[in-house]
Amino acid sequence: MTTPQSLKESIKAAAAELGFQRTVIASLEPMETERQEYERWLALGYAAGMEYLKRNPHFRTSPQLLYPEGRSAIVVSVSYYSEVPPPPPGFFGKVARYAVGLDYHAVIRAKLRELNARIEKIAGRKVLAKAYTDDVSLFEQGLAARHGLGFAGRHTLIIGPELMGTYNFVAELITELELDADEPYAGTCGKCFRCGEGCPTDAIEYGVGVNANKCISYLTIENKEGIPLGLRKQLGRWVFGCDVCQDVCPYNQRPNAAPWEEFSPDKGAGHYLDLFSILELETDEAFRERFAHTPLRRPKLRGLARNALAVIGNILAEESQSSDCKITQEDLDKAAAKLFKFIESAPESMLKEHAYWALAQYKCENTRKKLRRFVDRETDSGVSNLAEQYVLSS
C-alpha cells in the first residue's frame, strides 16, 4: 500500500533516476517574508530593465494562485556543469556555463513531464501537475530555500547538500498531490564574501543581493540598451553571461557534472564564441538558425553583436598593450579592418557606437588616424559625439 511517506520517497527516487541531484517537497503557502525582501530589492531599482520581475510580487510569491489545482511543489535541481577548456587564441568570447548546451527550459520541462508520468504510475492514477523552470511568474528561489533544497548564498544562488555547489538549474513540478513539505536547510555563507570581492563590476551588495544594473549577466542578456561605458571594460571576455561569482565560491570546489547530454557544450554554442562570426550574421533569421534551441537566442542578434563588439574592444586593448601577445599584429590589424567595415554598414547607431569604442581601444597609430577620418565624416549625430570622445582618448 502507498502511504504519504512512501509516495514522497518514491517520487524522490524517481527524480533521482531521471538525473535530478536533489529533490525536496515545498508547500504552496504564500511566501510573506520572501515577498517583503523581494519588494525591498525591487524598490532599490536592482531589477534594472526587467519589467517582468516588477509586476505583481504578491502573485510571484503565492504559488497557489499560480496553479489553483496544486497542493504541493516538487522542487528539483540538476547540474549544468562542464569543464571550461583553455580559450582558443584569437577573437573569442566566453559563454556562461549554464548556456553552453541546449536551451534548458525545453529540456527540463520534458524531464519534469517524464517525472510526472512516473509519479502517475506510482500513484496508480492520473495526477494533475504543471512544470516550471526559470519562470517569471514564480519566485522559485524562495520556494527552494524555504524547504531545504539549500540556502541562498550572497550571490543569490542556491547552495545545498548534494548540489555540490551552485552550477545547477532549479525547477518545480506543482502537483495536485498533498505531500509533506520538507524542512529548511540550515547552511550559511559564514563570513565569506568572495563572490562580492571577485565580481568584476561590484554588482553584489553584502546582505542585499545582486544589483542587476551592474551585473554582466543582465547587461549581456536581458539588457536592451548599450553596455554602459563605465562597465564595458569590466566585461572582459564575457560575451554571454558571467560565472565569476560562482567560480570563486568555495562551495563550488567539486561540482557535480551535468547528467544529461543536452547540457553538453557539443550540443549547443559551446564555451567560446567566434566574435567576428556573430558580426557577420546579416539577418535575424540567420542568427536564429545559428543559435537554434540554445539560450543564446535571448538577447537577439543586436544584443549578441553589441556584446561581441565590447569584447573585441577589450581583446584589442589587452593584446595591443601586453608583452605576452597571443594574437599577431597582422591579425589585430585585420580585426580593426573588419570593424571599420562593420561601421560602414552597421544596422543601427548603438552597434556603430560600440564598434567605434572597440576601435578606440586598439593602441595603434595607423588605426587611430583612420578612426579620426571616420569620425570626421560620421553623419549620425548620436554616434559622432561619443565617437569623438573615443578618438580623443585613444
Ligand code: SF4
Ligand atoms: S554574474 Fe558576474 S557580474 Fe553578475 S554578480 Fe556574478 S560575478 Fe558579478
Ligand code: SF4
Ligand atoms: S562566495 Fe562565499 S559569500 Fe559568496 S555565495 Fe559563496 S560562500 Fe557565500
